[in-house]
Amino acid sequence: MNDALHEPLKAAVTDAVGGRVTALADVVRTPLEYDAFLAHRTVSRVSGNALVDGERVSWSMIEKRTEGPALASAYLLDNGRREFDAYASGVLDGVAPGIGTPRIHGRLLDPDGGMILWLEEIRHEGARPLDAETLLTAARDLGGMGGLWVGRRLSEPWYFTEWIDRHSQPEAIEQGLATLRRGDARAAARLGDRLAAAEQLVLSQNRYRAILESLPQTLCHHDAVGANVFHSGGRTVLIDWESIGAGPVGADLASLVFSSVRRGDALAGVALPIVDDALDAYSTALRAEAPTITFEEIRLGFDAAIALRWKLAADVVAGIEKGQPPRRGSLPDESPAVALDELIVLVDLLLASADRALHQAP
The missing domain is CATH 3.30.200 (Phosphorylase Kinase; domain 1)
Structure with missing residues (x-):
């Protein structure tokens, strides 16, 4: 030693x-x-x-x-x-x-x-990728944390403040737009009208930033993906607190649902059908601690935070062009065809959330 x-x-x-x-x-x-x-x-x-x-x-x-x-x-x-x-x-x-x-x-x-x-070493008591029950429990517990910290002074100098840029990647927008606009026949055949919607999503990133900054703020983990979520001893345990800081209500739920599927920590067929249930679990727990926060604000934070992840659409297009769909890091042995199917379903959630956020915003 x-x-x-x-x-x-x-x-x-x-x-x-x-x-x-x-x-x-x-x-x-x-x-x-x-x-x-x-x-x-x-x-x-x-x-x-x-x-x-x-x-x-x-x-x-x-x-x-x-x-x-x-x-x-x-x-x-x-x-x-x-x-x-x-x-x-x-x-x-x-x-x-x-x-x-x-x-x-x-x-x-x-x-x-x-x-x-x-x-301390934490051991997960359950399956990976995460099952629906674990995701819903984590959604509830993240909501409870969000509600407990709403309205508190979040001024520690080391808190993470650049979480929007980390997800929206403004430095990649020019290249991302070029990818979406190339008009590759294979991408167009597979994605159809999603390409135009994804381009509009990229061009609207400043609007999503404004939405997120206008919402009630709370303490966020900012990386509550499935790999960092453990069910242990009857409760949700989160590891890797490297991105802790202020963020809007709903943001951690976006990480749990969207980013978990993107990484392969959860399967689209498991996570996406329970989105509404996860929102209900998160918002019920949050509003029990902070009843002045509305469900509509939470849903808006969730949708706008998902909309920051526009780069998934560009990555899927680039993958189709190359014949190599983006990998999901937690599923290294996943077949390319399955990975592409999962990610296209996730693109649909991305675009639906982005559209809903713009129509919900005041």
């Missing part, structure tokens, strides 16, 4: 096992799958044995490490610091009655600016 990590890790194990640790032995790090594009971030299960008050005790936890600025990108560092600060601040302690977070056992800031979090 790295000598510099020995004492901090021992302190984390002490917190985890609840006794005085005098020695660690047999420490093993097992890398876990993580988004490949996040170079210089590692997530591992670290386990071993500890001598605790004279007794040998086995232990295991998650070690999340982000390298310092000499290696990691500014994007990655920003995300890593935000989660680091969120745990240090206490915001995640009891963030909402129905929402759990991994308990933090320890954290370390390297001399080179790198960060390590030692976190």
Whole structure:
């Protein structure tokens, strides 16, 4: 073991096992799958044995490490610091009655600016991709969190503020419009009138931004996709709080429904038929805490947040042109034909939500 990590890790194990640790032995790090594009971030299960008050005790936890600025990108560092600060601040302690977070056992800031979090390992009690029951439970619990934080002062300097740009990707709009306008015969045959609707969606991004900024704001996870949603111990537990910050009511539900299908964390045939039920579950729980918020505001936030994800339509067109539909990262062995079918169904939700948001907006 790295000598510099020995004492901090021992302190984390002490917190985890609840006794005085005098020695660690047999420490093993097992890398876990993580988004490949996040170079210089590692997530591992670290386990071993500890001598605790004279007794040998086995232990295991998650070690999340982000390298310092000499290696990691500014994007990655920003995300890593935000989660680091969120745990240090206490915001995640009891963030909402129905929402759990991994308990933090320890954290370390390297001399080179790198960060390590030692976190409780959460195990999902259910199927993946997520089933309808888990999605509806998560929708309810996200709504409860949203309602609890509506109207609170959300001014922590490290809160994420650029979530709209992250989803709407203004830097990609020019290329996206060019893709939609190319008139590829195969794309036109498969997508039909969706192409014109998708072009209008891209051109309306500033309107969706204005809608979202006008709605009641609350505390959002901003990455509540299925991979970050666990059913554990009878409650919803969310991991990866790297994007925590203010956002409109309904935004986290858009991540849960839309982005989960996009990534393959949920199947379109499971998630999309329960959209109305998910909205009801989310809004009922939110309005129990914040009764002044209307269902119409929640639905508008949900639809406008989905409308930010216009790039799915351009990616589907580009995939049809290349004969290589976009992959869904949580389903690496999915056949291209199935992936394309799933994503076209999701494009339909995208366009329907975008149209509804413009007609709902005051």
